[in-house]
Amino acid sequence: MISMACNIAGVAFKNPIIMASGTFGFGREYAEFYSPELLGGIVGKGLTLHPKAGNMGSRIHETASGMLNSVGLENPGVAAFLKDELDDMTRWNTAVIANVGGSNLEEYVQAAAMITENAQKRRTMNRRGVDMLELNISCPNVKQGGMQFGIQTEVARDVVRQVRNVTALPLVVKLSPNAENITQMAVMCEEEGADGVSLINTFSAMKIDIRRRRSVFANTYAGLSGPAIKPIALRMVHQVAQAVSIPVIGMGGISSVEDIIEFIMAGAAAIQVGTYNFVHLHAGSELVYGLEQWMQREKVQSLDEIRGIL
Amino acid sequence: MANVISNVALVPGIYVMKIEGNFRGRMGQFYMLRSGRNYPLLPRPISIYDIGEDYISFLYRVVGEGTSLFSQLQPGQEIQLEGPFGNGFPQVEGSLALVGGGMGTAPLLLAAKHYPHAHVYLGFVQQAFGVEAFEAVAASVQVKVGGSIIEQVDPAHYVNMFSCGPTPMLQALAMKTEGTSSRLYISTERHMACGIGACLGCTMRTREGNRRVCKEGPVFPVEEVEFDDLHGV
Numbered sequence: 385m386i387s388m389a390c391n392i393a394g395v396a397f398k399n400p401i402i403m404a405s406g407t408f409g410f411g412r413e414y415a416e417f418y419s420p421e422l423l424g425g426i427v428g429k430g431l432t433l434h435p436k437a438g439n440m441g442s443r444i445h446e447t448a449s450g451m452l453n454s455v456g457l458e459n460p461g462v463a464a465f466l467k468d469e470l471d472d473m474t475r476w477n478t479a480v481i482a483n484v485g486g487s488n489l490e491e492y493v494q495a496a497a498m499i500t501e502n503a504q505k506r507r508t509m510n511r512r513g514v515d516m517l518e519l520n521i522s523c524p525n526v527k528q529g530g531m532q533f534g535i536q537t538e539v540a541r542d543v544v545r546q547v548r549n550v551t552a553l554p555l556v557v558k559l560s561p562n563a564e565n566i567t568q569m570a571v572m573c574e575e576e577g578a579d580g581v582s583l584i585n586t587f588s589a590m591k592i593d594i595r596r597r598r599s600v601f602a603n604t605y606a607g608l609s610g611p612a613i614k615p616i617a618l619r620m621v622h623q624v625a626q627a628v629s630i631p632v633i634g635m636g637g638i639s640s641v642e643d644i645i646e647f648i649m650a651g652a653a654a655i656q657v658g659t660y661n662f663v664h665l666h667a668g669s670e671l672v673y674g675l676e677q678w679m680q681r682e683k684v685q686s687l688d689e690i691r692g693i694l
Numbered sequence: 695m696a697n698v699i700s701n702v703a704l705v706p707g708i709y710v711m712k713i714e715g716n717f718r719g720r721m722g723q724f725y726m727l728r729s730g731r732n733y734p735l736l737p738r739p740i741s742i743y744d745i746g747e748d749y750i751s752f753l754y755r756v757v758g759e760g761t762s763l764f765s766q767l768q769p770g771q772e773i774q775l776e777g778p779f780g781n782g783f784p785q786v787e788g789s790l791a792l793v794g795g796g797m798g799t800a801p802l803l804l805a806a807k808h809y810p811h812a813h814v815y816l817g818f819v820q821q822a823f824g825v826e827a828f829e830a831v832a833a834s835v836q837v838k839v840g841g842s843i844i845e846q847v848d849p850a851h852y853v854n855m856f857s858c859g860p861t862p863m864l865q866a867l868a869m870k871t872e873g874t875s876s877r878l879y880i881s882t883e884r885h886m887a888c889g890i891g892a893c894l895g896c897t898m899r900t901r902e903g904n905r906r907v908c909k910e911g912p913v914f915p916v917e918e919v920e921f922d923d924l925h926g927v
Binding site for chain 1: 726728732733734735736737760776885886887888889890891892893894895896897899903904909923
């Protein structure tokens, strides 16, 4: 009997395929095309304490085997998420992960505290709440906050420590490939009591409109994702998985079952799918069924058999 | 996946691709089209040009790598398409003008078929294309090559107007419509990734706040549109 199930910090995932923040909305849009219940989990759109309008002008540009985005964390804010989106997200039998960003330390802490309090309150009413927090210290598309926290380990330490102090929810920290030392960053997260790390977020990158002689993006730089970054992401996941004992959730350009297997072999406990959701509307269901078929074909009963074998 | 029936250049660089199948879709809605295996990555949002019981067709211009691959598709070859997406043009009553500029004529053909009493205005920079398709279904068709088609449109004559085209053309029509009782709906365009409202890549600033071109649009009442934001893209 094949089992794709995995457990990260006490949260049960029926399979290791999780939809990455910012690429799956809060699940509702994709639910029109296939059931989110097929998935191991969903990370909601990146949230900030207060609503955020996001960046002006162009937000998307395709590159060779990838794409640049400069959405800038457009989101309804934590309170509106808890009020308007969470009921829908928890209706599906799949793990619900809230991704939290901030412009300053206090915003991170307040947002995490609000979500935690809400989850506890819902639990007392026998209702599901957010299962896990993903702390976003790595968004390259916001001028204040976001990635600035994700570059220097000692700056990030404060955020992780203070958020850890206010939340009993399982806490995963999403790391930036732009970090000065991503392995050191992951080790710090473990030291500060994070339950896991997820990596990698997008690379800070650029596209120039030579006709207009200016950057395509109002923010000058944007975040690069997609198959173009996969080999680098895989290397970083491999390095981090060897350096920490907490679970590593791998992501970065995953676009096939073979890509998933590579990340698992590199040591990932689970994986996230981002840009591929845009390539194929049914990416999630295709990968879940494809992974099951691969395991049957290769006679792999559990992903533990291949996890971290390199 | 669906089979291409035909893929013909109307003028150099501008094609109509007809695809086999029973597809749904209303005037002003779009599909996300993709061909090729790995590259380009993202599907392209293309307005429905025409639709019948056993086909759907798309008018497109070869702009980059994605549309270049489309132009190479031969009858019998496969293309990936998902849709219909977007809100489309609203159901309206009374007199109607359809004002299209260049590739902006594409989403108006279905509207012309839906409203045979509509007056059609088509403007082109260098060379007209697709005019015959409108002439076959519309009450009247006026065409201008070079200059502005907007000069020929009198909004006071119409209860409703649907328009699609370059931003300066849309803005000129909006200015001309101001102070009249004509209701103008314009179809907008933005780079998209998901096409279904999840990625927020196509978000546009409007007077009603942020709107997703793929989900709340691409058609907006002109009062909502911030032309400054459209120009910025």
